[in-house]
Amino acid sequence: MKMKQFAVIGLGRFGSSLATELINEGLEVLGIDRDEEAVDEMADVLTHAIVADSTEEETLRSIGIRNFDCAIVAIGDDIQASIMTAILLKDMGVKMVVAKALSVLHGKVLERLGVDRVIYPERDMGIRVAHQLVNPNLLDYIELSKDYTIAELSVPKCLNGKTLKELDPRAKYGCSVVAINKKNGVIIAPTATDVLNERDVMVIIGTNEQIESFEEELVGT
Missing domain, CATH: 3.30.70.1450 (Regulator of K+ conductance, C-terminal domain)
Known part of the structure; x- marks a missing residue:
């Protein structure tokens, strides 16, 4: 069954580019970032865009994150936030979790956590x-x-x-x-x-x- 609803967590250069392309493919995309300015820039492009801290379990539950077909952790420079977010997404039963790795070690940690797909954009x-x-x-x-x-x-x-x-x-x-x-x-x-x-x-x-x-x-x- 084709995935239709995506959540992109982290709206930096990589996350915003990925989210925009998903929108261009006719899919529904929720953008999440702690930076209000980043969210404002994408608000008119995405289906929904919200300011939120993805390391807070209650925040993710209130969003209804487990109902999305796929969640992409595209957090740019905070490895701890990336790992915490991935843990919460897996624990909450999100169908597919994809995460951007900033290094090989970071990628290995994400794989150990059970992330479905680890990507290395720069590499x-x-x-x-x-x-x-x-x-x-x-x-x-x-x-x-x-x-x-x-x-x-x-x-x-x-x-x-x-x-x-x-x-x-x-x-x-x-x-x-x-x-x-x-x-x-x-x-x-x-x-x-x-x-x-x-x-x-x-x-x-x-x-x-x-x-x-x-x-x-x-x-x-």
Whole structure:
């Protein structure tokens, strides 16, 4: 079942950007922050925005936080407040709790608390930018786990007109093309006979090493 109601706790740069994007997706978003000025800035953007201290259990109960499909702890610089908020959200039975980690240690603590998903915005963005600088064909890069990656690669001119069978990334590199984004639509689970055209976008899944080998091959051709 698709999540519809989100609570974003912490309306700094990351929290406000995330909350705005959720609104743009047509979802209901409650914004919470201790800073009245931050709340005022987002009041006209979000479904609701309130000034509140998320480390106070009674405050969260009065908001009805456990009724939200997902609560995102986006507190920017107060690790103690982040951890306390995450503990309360889990104890109160919020269906899904996502939290921003400020460091690896902070992230490990959040994981131990049972947070459903820990995100590292600065680290992840740094990884993406680094990969994009090294490989101009790389459009996006998402680490699914410690070992597996999903990447979007632009088809270079040298592969124009080639079929997936000719490219054969699974046999050569161990990674798989799971989709091809073309001008006229997306091909999900493409077959060996599907033809690549310059500037198509291949969605590839594999281990980090497999993706890197495939990227290097594209750069070298």
